[in-house]
Amino acid sequence: MIEFIVSERCTACDRCVEVCPSNVFEPMEAGPPVIARQDDCQTCFMCELYCTADALYVGPNAYHAEPADPAAVIASGLLGQYRRDSGWDEWQDHYPNEQWLMETVFRRAAEAAR
């Protein structure tokens, strides 16, 4: 589930507030939104995809909060991975959408299983 917002990166555009399907964030008068309802997070990573500042970190554990150290996460380069691999925004010409290959993988698996 959502663990933290990197306030130094956040531009307070409130896009995450808008796109979160379970209304986890609360906008503030000034500055970054806050994670107001962490338990409602469905661990879909959609907020990260829409965050052009790569300021959000969703932990992979959907059952329990797994507090992570923001400094370590920033250093690890994990922030923005989803948006980059999806080829969104500035990554558009660098990471092609290869979803169409999926059916070839299933076909190969079926052949291998035969």
Place this chain on the structure above:
Amino acid sequence: MSRIGNGEEEGLVADVLVIGGGMAGAWAATAAAREGAHVVLVEKGYCGTSGATAAAGPGHWWAPPDPPEARANAIAQRQRIAFGLGEPHWMRRVLDETWRLLPTLAPYYDFPKDDQGKVRNYRALRGPEYMRALREQIVDLGVVVLDHSPALELLAHADGAIGGAAGIRTQRGGSPWRIAAGAVVLAAGGTSFRSHLLGSRNNTGDGYLMAAEAGAELSGMEFTAAYTVAPQHSTMTRTMSYAFADYFDADGRQIDAPFGPDQTERLAQALLAGPIYCSLARLPEDVQRHLPTISPNVMLPFARWGIDPFRERFEVTLHTDGTIRGIGGVRVRSEDCGTGVPGLYVAGDTASRELVAGASSGGGNVNSAWALSSGSWAGRAAARRARRVPAGFGGLSALGRTGLRASGRPRPVSAAEAVDAVRAEMHPYDKNLFRTGKGLAASRRTLDAVWSDLATHAASNGMAALALREATALVASARWSVASAEARTETRGMHRRLDHPTLDPDLAVRLIAGGFDTVTVRPQATAATSPFESVA
């Protein structure tokens, strides 16, 4: 469209109201708007990120009209796993609608092209990009999209015809909205019974509940025993990489569960005995390399946990798909996805896809083709009806009962406890996947008691109403599922009864479920849908 002040309440008048903004709702809104209707779409979360479509990578069932045997083969193949419950005529319609409609999204979705600039593939879309494209398309068509605005109940005219809905704005402190419309399309998704299935948190079966309150019926609700593998504690129920998976028990012994139709059963069996671990070492090296650009979300949990899934074994579980990769939903009564209730249409996972999928999961192809096709038919029919039936608030009454208005003395009822009760009956493999008459009867008694408490005592409005209505919808959906599973005393497709392990030829029928305080199930011969447009 007019906006009318109504005290504190927000009131809108539209030709067509679409409830739910996943792919089915967005295609319904598209079709209705293209018919010239003024359309409002309300979404519990955000149209673009919410629901099963957005987090998935919907590959559509696809067969071009040429060569002519392509469709016949696709249908024959599907019929073999539909176990007598599919209808070839509906399959043909879905293949045709999908083939014609999907390429029209090209202005908004960047379909992959080959070196000659020819589109390689229209059928395999990535969820977030698909939903982003659909949202842009409906906004350009003039559809009014209200995000964070769950519908809580339908509104009906005195004759029972549906004339709108009411709900709340979750980002405005739960303030109420009411929308009057000539017709309503319910496209609120299916339900995973609140498992950790990717993207399914908002899918609590609200569409089933609202349709049933309006007088519609459910069909195929026994087919909810679909499960998908995911890394333990994660939501990542994306299947592709697991086509090459090997599984091991805690002692490192390989589990005999090869890629194929009964893999889920074998894994569930093993999970009942203890934890299981997965190796993706056999995933071909080129696929490993391309995985992030095929399914960008799959690697996220691994990267964050510091697991190299191609070299290390990791623990896995199975999440319940419920009706999302299962089958059941609101019974479709006419070719335009009418429900038999005038003014009410259903689409996507809200609509039973038994007609197309039969008794086996339509995951990987049929489900999204059904969502697109049913959405398109429902949207068009709703727009046509709205031309005949003007919208207005006069004489509308609210249909919502349990969770909103208590039948007895109101007192606090815990929505969270009701949800936990549903999870405890609908997730365990030894209850919902390996079924027995005795186990189902025990589930029925437990869920009946939860229902009775909700129906008698729960009363709510504003923000509190959302969680209680979600709990109500989950309990109702679970009860219809359990009752249908009890009535199907055989094993057919994904419905497995340990006490009736073989297929009973006499049960090649649909099971129609309904009712609230008393749940009823009755058989219905297949091919019973009218070939005509609903007379509404």
